[in-house]
Amino acid sequence: MGTRMLPIVSQAVSPAALASKPEPTGFFTDTTICIGCKACEVACKEWNQLPARGDGGAHLEMSGQSYDNTLELSGDSWRHVKFIEQFPEPYEGRWLMMSDVCKHCVQAPCLEVCPTGAIIRTEFDTVVIQSDTCNGCRDCIGACPFGVIGINHVSNTAQKCTLCYDRTSVGLEPACSKACPTDSIQFGPISELRVRAEARAVQLREQGETRAYLYGADPNGPLGGLNSFYLLVDEPEVYGLPRDPKLPSRNLAKGSLLSSIAAFGMAVAGALTLRGRRMKEVAEASTPEHVS
Template identity: 40%
Template structure:
């Protein structure tokens, strides 16, 4: 049964408990950082930070400043670009949907990092391999929840069967709309074949740094191959003409 995390941004208070719990469970070190002009820290997901809370400041309809928070990490896409391009098979799928990463197999080619549409997968300079959120398979397969979900104090993060999570997300959006809390919308239901992280957003995906239409990296392979084959044929025919043409002066 496919599992998923629900990230309900309307319940997130930006405490970063998920961020710290992730570091604790996976033994990830702290990152030396500088003040970025925001309480958000560190600046981006990295090999040492697999989950982080993004702090977004926007102006509401009334012109007043509004905080938006989102707990961001690997979305465990069904059409996962990183998994599709990985040449060694280090990235692989768990039966319940997580995109896991086998450190014993990764050889540090970094193709996954370039392919990920969300900027999640990162090369770890220290180990020479890729790193990202693996959705705590050791916990989940022992019947526990991912560390970030267990820690979340407000219920902004919940975990369960994807069907149930999706239904819960829809109920939440309906409830928010009913209370006049500027709508809300779901992200992740159908993006990239369906993500294993479902978001309830209170604003546009772009506000949260999520692409409206994320692109599956290898979707272009067919058209690129076609243009390459065409160029090969033109080159072959051109060479045939060049070799067969009766030469001018100086021809041997």
């Protein structure tokens, strides 16, 4: 698992600022108490003035395969309540609900690859795309291991959850967790949320839900831990989450080295064969028949 973090220009902060830096904040989402009401989705859209899916709301698109019509996170939908419908038999099955959002990774792949410096880490340890800097190159979309980022069709820039930076910076709770009627989405300092999440997982296991575990809560885990982590009761893939998310830079050194060796080899081969040809021409030109 790649836990190495490359330097980030926009992360440079002074020692004084570091001393007064607020504690990292994020979300703990307990999927076992999500009721799929989508209040978080609506609150997010309302607060952040996001357009409806598809053609901007002129026509409401239905998925036709589920009660879930949002279907995916995108530049226009920063919260998405997934409906995982597990019905192997007509009268036997369960629904898993999960309110998905940007994970605000401690080692953020999107921030790593962004070529314009539009993606920054805030004082709350969250990851924000500056819409006035982003030019829509879409490198971050392919780099995100969770498929979180998309192009917003109003701003024509890459966008995703800001963890309501405009609210948290003035001491308010993000719109989604504020609207959640069951406290499935909980907001707060990461250290407190981890303690609360671990206690909840233990409680569920004691009550017989032995599959309960935390996804992304381990600071020594993938991407240095996620500042938005989850309590799940099935395999990560069932929730559409990668089992082993990685930093995109894992391929940079090896790929560059292999290409550089091949490039050097071809340049040297070209130079040597051309030089050989020139020497041959000179030798032919200096033979007696040519001299005469």
